Amino acid sequence: MKVAVVGCGAMGSVYATRLSGGGHEVLVVDAWPEHVAAIAADGLRLSGPDGEHHARVRAFTTPPSEPADLVVLAVKAADAAGAARHARPLLGPQTMVLTIQNGLGSADDVAAEVGPDRLAVGIASGFGASLRGPGRAHHNAMRAMRFGAHAGLGEARVESVAAAWRAGGFDAEAVPDIAAMQWEKLICNVAYSAPCALTGLTVGEVMDDPHLGPVSRAAATEAWETATALGIAIDVADPVEHVRAFGAQMPAAKPSALLDIEAGRPSEVGVINGAVPREAAKVGRSAPVNATLTALVQALETRLP
Known part of the structure; x- marks a missing residue:
């Protein structure tokens, strides 16, 4: 699966590194130029309880015009709608969008930007992560990821998202009632x-x-x-x-x-x-x-x- 992670902060870096390690083609988009430059030059480096991980991924400050299979919005809730708008060059007819934020309400804003029928909502539980510098992230735990359709995304497609995350080593499941x-x-x-x-x-x-x-x-x-x-x-x-x-x-x-x-x-x-x-x-x-x-x-x- 070709995955674009929009917002490569602490959590986005965890997602991108592990998804790349699971065999997916991953690119990241982030507004921090030094972070993007470090990733482009030497990849993402992730440390945590399960050791050190290194992922070679492409990195951009502006999304390239190339459709992904899955666009992951890993930004703060207040930035989710703007990130979805910014990510439009990554959207093709079959592209799924996964938004992962705290709290309630941001998925509705994202759906207004990308359409509700391509949108999945993710929940990350028991995670703790931080950036240690450009291109370097650390996580304290990776407990559970749960995914569900925001509106009309089919069960099989939501399951394909969960399967992609399981390949990256996550405890990931598709659920009927997100x-x-x-x-x-x-x-x-x-x-x-x-x-x-x-x-x-x-x-x-x-x-x-x-x-x-x-x-x-x-x-x-x-x-x-x-x-x-x-x-x-x-x-x-x-x-x-x-x-x-x-x-x-x-x-x-x-x-x-x-x-x-x-x-x-x-x-x-x-x-x-x-x-x-x-x-x-x-x-x-x-x-x-x-x-x-x-x-x-x-x-x-x-x-x-």
Whole structure:
């Protein structure tokens, strides 16, 4: 499969390196000229618990006019629609587009750019990755990738995406209801994203803190209640148990929202905690815990250097 990864940051570098190692023809597109130059000269280098990987891939700052079989949008949620628009030279009649972002809402924006019937949505769970310099990335874990159709993409085509990722060494599956899995992940993310971003604490520290722990659990419960009211078929009987089990797997982790704040850039809290009150409003409900946490993080972001 010919795969174009648009957005070759930390996660995009993990995807591109492993997909190349799985036998796929991979090219990457990224806005950082030094990163692109390093990849073009010496390939991508990825380190992690499973050792060192080196992938020779083509790299561009502007997408070449050559259709790919699969275009992967590995960018922040706020950039997803723009990345889809930027990637149009890579789209042929049969090209599939896979968008992998945190939170809810960005897939709808991507579908408006590329068409809903070619779009798959991906969920990455249990990943931690960082760029160590131009052409060099590191990952802490690679747990699970799940893929589903946004609208009209056929089951066989979604399975072909999952198969491509399995060839790259990922725990990857095609699922019939990606929306349910998005909400199951969101319930965990809202428990820790904003609380960690506001305090600088890790997942485990927030989970066990006598003051923040109840707030974290309330945010998760509110998301769970919203999903239930929306009729989402989530497989979560107890949201508190769900988020504690999640947190126990990675107590030292810093959510991406905290990493963004530490780096002095806006976070994705608007599509994580902020998604809950927007979705709740669709069924006449409110989500005051998540609305307040979102507002506090966004106020913090206005004061970033």
